[in-house]
Amino acid sequence: MSGNKQLTIGLFGFGVVGEGLYKVLQQTPSLNGEIRKVCIKHPDKQRNAPQELFTTDKDELLQDESINVIVEVIDDADAAFDIVKTALLNGKSVVSASKKMIAEHLPELLQLQQETGLPFLYESAACASIPVIRNLEEYYDNDLLHSIKAIVNGSTNFILTKIFEDKLEFATALKLAQDLGFAESNPKLDVEGYDAVNKWTFLLTHAYGIVTGTNEILFSGIQNIQLGDAKVAREKGYEIKLVAQAKKLSDGKVAAVVLPQFIAQQDPLTFVKNEYNGVVIESGFADKQFFYGKGAGSFPTASAVLSDISALRYDYKYEYKKLYHHQPAQLSSDFYLRVYISATDWAQLPKQELEWIEEWHSGQDRSYLGAVIHYSRLRNSDWWKQPGVSLILAPEAIIEPAELEKLRPVKSVAALETAEA
Amino acid sequence: MSGNKQLTIGLFGFGVVGEGLYKVLQQTPSLNGEIRKVCIKHPDKQRNAPQELFTTDKDELLQDESINVIVEVIDDADAAFDIVKTALLNGKSVVSASKKMIAEHLPELLQLQQETGLPFLYESAACASIPVIRNLEEYYDNDLLHSIKAIVNGSTNFILTKIFEDKLEFATALKLAQDLGFAESNPKLDVEGYDAVNKWTFLLTHAYGIVTGTNEILFSGIQNIQLGDAKVAREKGYEIKLVAQAKKLSDGKVAAVVLPQFIAQQDPLTFVKNEYNGVVIESGFADKQFFYGKGAGSFPTASAVLSDISALRYDYKYEYKKLYHHQPAQLSSDFYLRVYISATDWAQLPKQELEWIEEWHSGQDRSYLGAVIHYSRLRNSDWWKQPGVSLILAPEAIIEPAELEKLRPVKSVAALETAEA
Structure with a gap:
């Protein structure tokens, strides 16, 4: 095994993450890492580090042969990809925190790693402090991974916790999250599920060898969750979380969705409150x-x-074993989902798309039903994304085609028609 | 990086673990592992595998040059060490599940790994399915690991859960654990903390580079926990768990103990019920x-x-980085512990050994007090191990010497004398 390599680092970004890294590396000589140069966007900002450390010229880092590691912790996905690409092609190892960039450029990034043979590590891009990529790798x-489900977005989990525990309306909870710095001023990326599905794309690569894009995954955020849904969840003994999940089906394909879900009390994910993340892996x-x-x-x-930087001392890199050394899995589009759908208006509920209805409830303000629906029906429609409609998965929502008939109720729930009449 | 190596396995032990491994390896060709021979003790037992697979002669495995991996999942610690030693010296990679053997022979096992350069993996020996060693490594x-605390023994945790949740007496809970197969018929190893401290010795090596023996660590089990202690815990909003913990002190040394502890509701360890294990790591x-x-x-x-076997395909081995590449930490014997002590009889409580008493309570059947005591006072005495006395750590029990005076109460609790009078 390789020794304890000296790392000479070029850092892109000097926000809280970048500055924190700089301090820790200074105070921890055993890490064998020194930041040679920091590339920033705004040279006029006051920085807690010597002036000569900073530059606005990225080539001072990317073309410096004494720098063997590029760490990029910037916000701009397009700029981040250029930096990562140039760095790898220039023979430098790279650590990145840009989930959006990785999700959008995964095939190119995989190819760059194969071409250059260089490490490209990004543990912080999914579940931040939880070593989920490292453990999947x-x-x-x-290939004994049965399923993985995770809360991968802290902002939405914070909002859901507040809706659930403090009975706040969505807008109030979102405002609170913004005030506390847990949600961006433009929260669309978090709230509508884009951030979660970004992370899920490359976690699927490490979990199952699947290389896919966000447009291939059924996802939504929590923007339509109502206080009334939280009330129903509570009555049923559930909480609501935004869950990214994937499950290997009996045909070897993988069912993967990112949707809000009812979580039962005994599920470890109920323990995940506020801005925390959690991952449940079922294996072997x-x-x-x-x-x-x-x-x-x-x-x-x-x-x-920091852990990624530390791993570079020993030339660690992802091997993407499930992609390169095993038969990589494929995404399935043939499975069913057990869902809860609530709507302001019965007319919003597409009864003809459902396999069957298991329960329904009609109230003054809102109606809801529990039903089973084929994945493709959701994938190919958007009635469930309309304002006023919430779609929430039931616990253990994924149903294999072979299981469907066994689960079909003997007596169908037909009262919906009456309720409409 | 090395490829997907073919593993030819010699297996010692064909109990439930061994047989399970055999089946999974057969069904999972991608693991590239084949069991060539199985060494068993009792040749007459009915086995669910071809007769020619088995032998009672260990040399048929250890001297077979076609076997490149030895997996040992046997019960006998002394025999296990002989097997591991011979296997490594004969050029074979080794996977072991024997925590007692590893705890007892750690220095020799470290030396054997250095001499031979061969992998010796034992993830299953601590927290079974939780990849704790791999993550510490x-x-x-x-060297940014602040603290680690863990529930490492499933049997005692099962018993404590039953005492706590079902209000069973210790003996009844133990009986239940035995009936359900969660505790050995001779439960001393689990119940008195030997199993937990065994695991803790080598986890300390992976966490802090400490190489030590069980006799150097202050530990006890749960044998003296009373239903009354559970009642007090509940009143205080706590649960009781057997916790192995280590914390880096400001002088760089590590405080490490394995003792029952009050666990507050917000602590993730409260989530760990029954036969489960859990690890909380505070770092960076x-x-x-x-x-x-x-x-x-x-x-x-x-x-x-299985995960260890899988890792051998890529020649993975522990590097013991904190031992070999950093300054390894030492165990501290200079710190204080905040404790709860209950006793049938006040006379059993050594008031003169305590720094101060924070609360006391005298009841009909039992008395208890909350106090602060120096680690060495516990280490060098055994009054707290006597029948009738329970010692339980308070939450956040470890106090640095420099913190002591800041925490000393202005008004001392002197009523104990009165109570005795």
């Missing part, structure tokens, strides 16, 4: 593991970046 | 991570053994 590295001999930690914020991100 | 591989930028999974039983053990 190294510990769950065989049908056993469950749970990983939990802070998923958002500068310190958890910096902590994961 | 690879992810928390720098002061963030907490929590790992949770099944800690006892054949399937979780087999699952971890």
Whole structure:
């Protein structure tokens, strides 16, 4: 094994994460890492580091042969990709925290790694401080991974916790999250599920060898969740979380969705409150593991970046074993989902698209039903994304085609028609 | 990086773990592993595998040059050490599940690994299915690990859960654990903390580079926990768990103990019920991570053994970075502990050994007090191990010497004398 390599780092970005890294590296000589140069966008900002460390010229880092590691913790996905690409092609190892960039450029990034043979690490890009990528790569590295489900977005989990525990309306909870710095001023990326599905794309690569894009995954955020949905969840003994999940079906394909879900009390994900993230992995001999930690914020991100830097001392790199050494899995589009749908108006509920209805409830303000629907029906329509409609998965929502008829109720629930009449 | 190596395995032991491994390896060709021979003790037992697979002669495995991996999942610690030693010296990689053997022979095992350069993996020996060793080695591989605390023994955790939730007396809970197969017929190893401290010795090596023996660590089990202690815990909003913990002090040394502890509701360890294990790691930028999974039983053990076998395909080995590449830490004997002590009789409580008493309560059947005591006072005495006395750590029990005076109460609690009078 290689020794304890000296790392000379070029850092892109000097926000809270970048500055935190700079401080820790200074104070921790055993890490064998020194930041040679920092590339920033705004040279006039006051920085807590010597002036000569900074530049606005990225080539001072990317073309410096004494720099062997590029760390990029910037916000701009397009700029980040250029930096990563140039760095790898210039023979430098790279650590990145840009989930959006990785999700959007995964095939190119995989090719760049193969071409250059250089490490490209990004543990902080998913679940921040939780070592989920490292564990999928190294510990769950065989094809015995049955399922993985995770809360990967801290902002939405914070909002859902407030809706659920403090009975706040969505807008109030969102405002609170923004005030506390857990949600962006433009929260669309978090709230509408884009951030979660970005992370899910490359976690699917490490979990199952699947290389896909966000447009291939059924997803939504929590923008349509109502206080009334939280009330129903509570009555049923559930909480609501935005869950990214994937499950290997009996045909070897993988069902993957990112949707709000009812979570039962005994599920480890109920433990995940506020800005935390959590991952439940079911593997091998049908056993469950749970990983939990802070998923958002500068310190958890910096902590994961630091572990990646540390791993570079030993030339660690992802091997994408399930992609390159096993038969990579494919996404399935043939499975069913058990869902809860609530709407302001019965007319919004497409009864003809449902396999069957298991329960329904009609109230003054809102109506809801529990039903089973084919994945493709959701994938190919958007009635469930309309204002006024909430779609929430039931616990254990994924149903294999072969299981469907066994689960079909003997007596159909037909009262919906009456209620409409 | 090395490729997907063919593993030819010699297996010692064909109990539930061994048989499970055999089946999974047969069904999973991508693991590239084939069991060539199985060494068993009792040739007359009916086995679910071809007769010619078995032998009672260990040399048929250890001297077979075509076998490149030895997996040992046997019960006998002394025999296990002989097998591991011979296997490494004969050029074979080794996977072991024998925590007692590893704890007892750690220095020799470290030397054998250095001499031979061969992998010796034992993830299943601590927290079974939770990849705690792998994460301490690879992810928390720098010297920024502030603390680690863990529930590492599933049997005692099962018993404590039953005492706590079902209000069973210790003996009844133990009987139940035995009936359900969560505790051995001779439960001393689990119940008196030997199993937990065994695991803790080598986890300290991976966490802090400490190489020590069980006799150097202050530990006890749960044998003296009373139903009354559970009642007090409940009143205070706590649960009781057997916790192995280590914390880096400001002088760089590490405080490490394995003792029952009051656990507050917001602590992730409260989530760990029954036969599960859990690990809370505090690192780097002061963030907490929590790992949770099944800690006892054949399937979780087999699952971890399988991941070790899988890692051998890529020549993975522990590098013991904190021992060899950093300044290894030392155990501290200079710190204080905040404790709860209950006793049938006040006379059993050594008031003169306590720094101060924070609360006391005298009842009909039992009395208890909350106090602060120096670690060495416990280390060098055994009054707290006597029948009738329970010692339980308070939450956040470890106090640095420099913190002591700041915490000393202005008004001392002197009523104990009166109560005795």
